[in-house]
Amino acid sequence: MEIFKRLSWFFKQERKAYIFGSTLLLLVSILSAIVPMIVGNIIDDLTANTLTVQQLLFWVFVILAIALAQYVMRYFWRTAIFGTSAKLEKILRRRLFVHFTKMDAVFFQEHRTGDLMAHATNDLTAIRMVAGGGILTLVDSLSQGIITLIIMFVVIDWRLSLVSILPLPLLVVLVRFNGSRIHHHFRRAQEAFSSMNDKVQESIGGMKVIKTFGEEERDIDDFKKMTANVVDKNQAVHFYDAIFRPAIQMIMGLSTVIGIFYGGLLVVQGEITLGLLIAFLNYIGSMSWPMVAIGRLFNILERGSASYNRVEELLRYKSNIVEDPDGINEAIDGDIEFNVEEFKYPNSNQVVLSNVHFTIKQGETLGIVGKTGSGKSTIFKLLTRDYDWYTGNIEFNHHNIKDYTLNALLTNIGYVPQDNFLFSTTVRENIRFGLPEASQEEVEAIAKVTSVHEDIIGFPNGYDTLVGERGVALSGGQKQRISMARAMIIDPSLLILDDSLSAVDAKTEEAILGSIKETRSNKTTIIAAHRISSVMHADNIIVLEDGKIVEQGNHQSLIDNDGWYKQMYEKQQLALEIGEEGFEHVTI
Numbered sequence: 001m002e003i004f005k006r007l008s009w010f011f012k013q014e015r016k017a018y019i020f021g022s023t024l025l026l027l028v029s030i031l032s033a034i035v036p037m038i039v040g041n042i043i044d045d046l047t048a049n050t051l052t053v054q055q056l057l058f059w060v061f062v063i064l065a066i067a068l069a070q071y072v073m074r075y076f077w078r079t080a081i082f083g084t085s086a087k088l089e090k091i092l093r094r095r096l097f098v099h100f101t102k103m104d105a106v107f108f109q110e111h112r113t114g115d116l117m118a119h120a121t122n123d124l125t126a127i128r129m130v131a132g133g134g135i136l137t138l139v140d141s142l143s144q145g146i147i148t149l150i151i152m153f154v155v156i157d158w159r160l161s162l163v164s165i166l167p168l169p170l171l172v173v174l175v176r177f178n179g180s181r182i183h184h185h186f187r188r189a190q191e192a193f194s195s196m197n198d199k200v201q202e203s204i205g206g207m208k209v210i211k212t213f214g215e216e217e218r219d220i221d222d223f224k225k226m227t228a229n230v231v232d233k234n235q236a237v238h239f240y241d242a243i244f245r246p247a248i249q250m251i252m253g254l255s256t257v258i259g260i261f262y263g264g265l266l267v268v269q270g271e272i273t274l275g276l277l278i279a280f281l282n283y284i285g286s287m288s289w290p291m292v293a294i295g296r297l298f299n300i301l302e303r304g305s306a307s308y309n310r311v312e313e314l315l316r317y318k319s320n321i322v323e324d325p326d327g328i329n330e331a332i333d334g335d336i337e338f339n340v341e342e343f344k345y346p347n348s349n350q351v352v353l354s355n356v357h358f359t360i361k362q363g364e365t366l367g368i369v370g371k372t373g374s375g376k377s378t379i380f381k382l383l384t385r386d387y388d389w390y391t392g393n394i395e396f397n398h399h400n401i402k403d404y405t406l407n408a409l410l411t412n413i414g415y416v417p418q419d420n421f422l423f424s425t426t427v428r429e430n431i432r433f434g435l436p437e438a439s440q441e442e443v444e445a446i447a448k449v450t451s452v453h454e455d456i457i458g459f460p461n462g463y464d465t466l467v468g469e470r471g472v473a474l475s476g477g478q479k480q481r482i483s484m485a486r487a488m489i490i491d492p493s494l495l496i497l498d499d500s501l502s503a504v505d506a507k508t509e510e511a512i513l514g515s516i517k518e519t520r521s522n523k524t525t526i527i528a529a530h531r532i533s534s535v536m537h538a539d540n541i542i543v544l545e546d547g548k549i550v551e552q553g554n555h556q557s558l559i560d561n562d563g564w565y566k567q568m569y570e571k572q573q574l575a576l577e578i579g580e581e582g583f584e585h586v587t588i
């Protein structure tokens with residue numbers, strides 16, 4: 001019942017619909033209680049031989065009218081109660097989604113996608129059931145139960161009623177015994193379902209790898225085990241459900257037997273009429289719904305409450321990235337001062353960046369090279385405030401980046417991530433994602449800058465071609481160039497290319513870098529790459545090794561330095577002369 005209290009904010013907000021629906025439910029219960037009395041009356045009149053055809057027709061008409069009225073009322077209470085409960089699901093789903101969009105990298109690292117999907121589907125459905133089926137069973141079982149008991153005790157015979165309902169408290173014991181078990185197993189079933197969701201997602205995402213390694217059989221086996229686990233866990237829920245429901249029928253049967261025996265004696269002794277006994281047996285029968293409803297209500301509330309706990313727990317999660325609500329909220333242009341003494345990822349002891357200091361004057365280009373895992377992407381994660389807890393200080397236009405609102409900071413940064421995520425929509429919408437009002441001309445102009453326009457017009461539907469999961473398959477290089485166009489269309493003050501040219505050939509790379517230089521005069525660019533040719537024209541280049549800057553300077557000074565940079569440059573030049581294939585083997 002406590003879940004009703006926790007959802008009271010919603011019931012208050014929607015009280016009109018709930019009052020309307022509950023009133024109709026009450027009226028339906030009253031009408032239902034009238035029918036057995038009518039049947040009892042007809043039987044008494046029949047046994048007394050006093051029933052005329054006219055009277056019979058009248059009663060038949062009354063019963064039909066009751067059925068019709070119930071039909072109409074049932075229609076309205078359903079739309080009032082179930083329709084309103086769907087609103088609760090909508091509100092919570094929106095809250096959850098907005099919350100997800102505000103979460104930091106740690107949140108998504110700690111919560112598996114499958115879990116989050118299960119919360120956004122199963123859990124919200126279970127909560128909606130409280131506001132729909134839960135309210136229905138509560139109001140209906142109470143109104144029908146109380147009305148029926150009143151008629152049985154007051155109108156028919158209190159002694160008969162008291163004896164007949166003696167087995168009913170057993171139901172309460174049964175409900176208490178079963179409830180916690182169902183709750184426990186439901187939780188486990190939910191967890192198993194989440195894991196299975198994760199598995200499906202991972203397998204589909206990694207299908208290519210699975211096939212390349214010929215591991216389909218093992219993957220199918222793993223999946224079979226997980227589905228078997230889901231079935232097992234759900235069977236436990238159904239097992240306790242299955243104990244519960246037939247037990248209700250048995251207890252109700254016991255009440256009916258007592259009613260027939262004791263009621264039969266009372267009829268023989270002339271204490272009640274046969275019609276009243278038949279009406280009474282009808283009422284005992286109609287007590288079964290309130291009892292079943294109690295069991296169902298209990299389950300609905302248990303499940304809803306567990307789900308609400310999980311959803312609230314998610315909603316309580318506070319992003320570690322704290323935004324200053326009064327932060328600077330304006331376009332940012334200016335120098336970048338990056339001074340990080342030390343940074344470790346959460347839950348890790350490895351120092352990933354150590355004494356990384358560099359300055360980028362507005363309009364300059366910084367190149368970052370270094371072996372894989374040397375910390376290049378981490379620098380970008382700090383610049384875009386994925387992580388805040390480092391010792392040191394990062395400034396953009398002479399203000400700490402934490403002094404800006406997240407929106408101001410991020411809308412001034414065009415970031416092309418390493419994994420080139422594209423949305424399942426058209427090429428055009430992907431490119432103008434950050435500037436939805438951009439015209440076709442603007443979209444084409446930026447696609448030309450990133451040398452992808454020619455590719456796009458060669459697609460079956462040009463800029464209207466669908467990409468992503470349901471669209472055409474793009475090459476890695478095409479994805480990279482579309483992602484670059486998406487980042488550049490907003491003309492950001494700072495453009496970050498995180499290994500964004502790795503899948504394009506040397507000639508295209510040169511063309512793209514040339515166009516970027518041309519179109520981005522007075523704007524800052526950072527390019528992280530494995531290929532020296534991607535960064536060699538930068539104003540300043542840093543070489544990272546294990547999170548430390550080991551060399552720094554422009555191309556010529558780094559060549560003069562005769563260190564790792566020069567070695568890599570020469571190796572890559574040599575490979576270029578041999579041909580592109582040889583090149584692959586000497587990228588960093």
Ligand SMILES: Nc1ncnc2c1ncn2[C@@H]1O[C@H](COP(=O)(O)OP(=O)(O)OP(=O)(O)O)[C@@H](O)[C@H]1O
Pocket residue numbers: 109345346348352370371372373374375376377378379418499
């Ligand atoms: N979320 C994370 N949690 C813990 N450690 C991480 C996380 N992300 C990266 N690391 C570690 O931080 C180090 C630097 O990683 P980073 O991605 O910055 O390297 P990189 O130079 O960009 O590599 P690459 O060239 O392969 O992209 C690596 O040792 C990596 O294992």
